Amino acid sequence: MSWEAVIGLEVHVELATMTKLFCGCRNEFGAEPNTNICPVCLGLPGSLPVLNERVVEFALRLGEALDFTVPTQSIFHRKNYFYPDMPKDYQVSQYDEPICVDGRLAVDGVEIGIERAHMEEDTGKTTHVGGGGRIHDAVHSLVDYNRAGVPLLEIVSHPDMRSAGQARGYVSELRAVLQAIGVSDVKMEEGSMRVDANVSVRQAGTSELGTKVEVKNMNSLRSLGRAIEFEIDRQTELADAETRIVQETRHWDEADGVTHAMRTKEGSQDYRYFPEPDLVPVAPDDEMRARARASATELPTARRARLVEQWGINEPDAEVLLGVSGLADYAEAAVAAGAAGADATKWIVGDVLGFLNETGAPITELPLRPDGLAELLVLLADGSLNRNLAREVLAVCLAEPKRPRAVVDERGLAQVSDEGELGALIDAVLVGNADAVADWRSGDDKAKKKKRGFLFGEVMKSAKGAGDPKVLGPLLDERLGAE
């Protein structure tokens, strides 16, 4: 029996607005507990919601970016259930009249359908005390409402994905889009992007959907992939054994690498949805739609293709550039300042990104600005510096606000290409390493290569790394040959 996996993803995205969905409290990660609260987001008796215009704007931008239809009117509904992190014990969300319907996203050439996107408010955060922080063994829990009322967009795909890899690709691509249109900082590890998966299996070639299992608690792309793989395997095994697959919600355990059934209350939830009477409908007018269209930037797929073509770089490098906020912009600015695209890419995805990852700094705070990098790359290209020296200069400029030329002058780091200078250094090394020279003379091709490499390194060392390899190499070979 051949089984086909069917995967749909629900992605919750925290929007990067200044304030919350329905009130003017700061939308801020990591603040002291319960310092960004007011009567509205705390749901105090008598409070009323007022919709943040930027949230609608962001939703419309998403509508453009993912080719959604934005109906004439959308309304909010109340989703009623009790939980301590819900100040009103109902969540204001959207039900059958969401702001966006019927979109799509291309993932590795395959179009994944997106059923809808809607606006809703986030809940507060609960921490569990006692019992190792797990909810089931806790003695009591503590609630912080800073996050309550933060605006979310929930994006629900059609069950169009067929593998864990494709699911990862979808999330990766969606992340890039959300970042490109500037609506969220989409950090899965910080919770500003959360993904739940619906996984089922069916006999290959059939069209009916199997029993759907919801998987939660995947906090990174890697987790997502592993969890879905696990779940597909689990369901396939059950299906092969003709065991019924239970419709349930399962929790991904990163440490154990398995999904567990969650202990939820028996019976499914009855949310008693009804239209939110404290809010009026959202009817995006021509101006709002035009503004969304105007703000639509070049989407990641198009930009990636352009960079690959224009700069002659490969796809993986292009993906890295687009995957880190601001990196591609930086690279394009460096190219505009005179660097070659391929060179800029190589150094940015290598040394520069390494530095950023180590220090955790955003690229906007880097002392070396794009034109500075371009200056360095020009020095490299015209022979003033070799690779070693360029890396040395780069290391300085990443940490301190100095121009590359200034560093070169300060430290006298110019590349040594003068034959006379290099020749003298070679002679000195050959004299000081007579054994190695003897070994070279008497060795086979393989030994010769090894000794030559050793001697080359010694010369470079004595040149303080500034030797021009294009001159040094042939000169060394010449001197050796004369031995």
Add this chain to the structure above:
Amino acid sequence: MSAEAIAAAVRTGERTARDVIDEHLAAIAARDAELHVFNHLAADQARAEADAIDAAVARGEDPGPLAGVPVALKDNLCTRGVPTTCSSRILDRWRPPYTATVVEAVGAAGGIPIGKTNLDEFAMGSSTENSAFGPTRNPRDPARVPGGSSGGSAAAVAAGFAPLALGSDTGGSIRQPAAFCGVVGVKPTYGAVSRYGLIAFASSLDQVGPFAATVADAALLLDVIAGPDPADSTSVREAWTPVLPTLGEGVSGLRVGIVKELLDDIDADVLARVHGAADALAAAGAYVGEASVPAVRHGLAAYYLIAPAEASSNLARYDGVRYGLRVDGRDVADMNARTRDAGFGAEVKRRIMVGTYALSAGYYDAYYGQAQRVRTLVIRDFDAAYQDFDVLLSPTTPSTAFAFGEKTGDPLSMYLSDVCTTPTNLAGHPAMSVPFGTGANGMPVGVQVLAPALGESTMFRAAAVIEQAASSS
């Protein structure tokens, strides 16, 4: 003394605000033990505010159109630092960290909030017998109810404790107690007055409105509290056109329709007063005819599905987590259930249960969904009537104030007293009750004037004529 007169006297320095407050506090001290109008009396705060008003006047400043006038506030209006309980155990001693927009407006106009008045718990009821802190008594006959849910506010004005009061009306909760206590009570157009800070019962029906002894005083207060509020998404966006200036323009040529469907099952003495009011309008030059609004026959039923449904959701937040009563439990869900069982009275529980049922899976379309369609019918039928008439007339209540305990045995019989008032809440239209004579038992009768959305000016003109006739008869 009327609110208008007090404000005028205080503004000119003829009387001190302090003197006015002391006079009203004395009246309260003399009789509130018997009537139980107030859940909380803010005597010290009121005196301090009165002194501040007098100081302002002495400096040559104008404190505003309500200068020095004591105003009683229904205890479902948030007042920062002052207990706001909704007459419920679940909010006993809760002090909001913010103040309702309408209360701020009263203060900004020079009015002095004097205390928080008793109500049916969470505004659910028609007699104030559902208060967790004991009922309020009708000042005209303490063996009878003052009506509800704004019984305290109506009684405050009727007893002379304050010339003005604010109440809230979801299905008649201002108009009915106004009729029972013999005062003027107004439910404005939905959205005309901000709901920010009004503790919600049924969000698409609730409105804050004024109580006063006279139509002019009611207009004075309405003009202060009405207007757009950026904190309330459902408030009308246009600036409010004051009704006080045009109050005396009379009703010559006005078309008045008596709603025939609202004359069924009304006590004969009440019916007689309604016709008396109609005659007064005719004598003043109005054309009086018969209006038909057929859908009002289903208004009560639709109301008793929509209001509890919205209430069941609005009252979910009272769960013992963040404020108010908490009864501990073995886990959160148990704590929620014990808290709500202990904190809510029987009527509130009943309505939450009805509302939850009406919204639950499988029943939404038949109950809540249908009720929202009936609502459309009510609006359409009113719109049709307003093609032929400028204002409508009806009884406010089927009877005069009943005795304590008379209707508490059967919830349905209590609900039936809202039959004349609920349709206007469904439509979002304004309506007001004007005292017009007494019933067979000597208790006051209220006549209801109805108008289309934002038709308050016309409504008040008709009310003024009725009031004039009442005082001269």
Add this chain to the structure above:
Amino acid sequence: MSEITRADVEHVAHLARMGLTTEEVTALAGELGSILEYAAQVSALDLADVPPTAHPLPLVNVLRPDEVRPSVDRDEVLAQAPATEDGRFRVPRIMAEES
């Protein structure tokens, strides 16, 4: 439709987190029954062509600018809370995972 059983009442009470005594359940079964029977006259009407009204006001697009407004004083709010710890609201343990 107007026949409300004890089981119905218990189910609804659970949805509404209303802890009811046995007597209350019995009383409510009867009361809910008669209230819903009265209200159900609405269900009997043929209103297929009538759209529902959720709002009496014909307003749309009421929005506010994305600007920070003062928050409320944490101490004032926490002072009203039944139980707090470390600046957070404290509740008994939560038995069910949120779904």
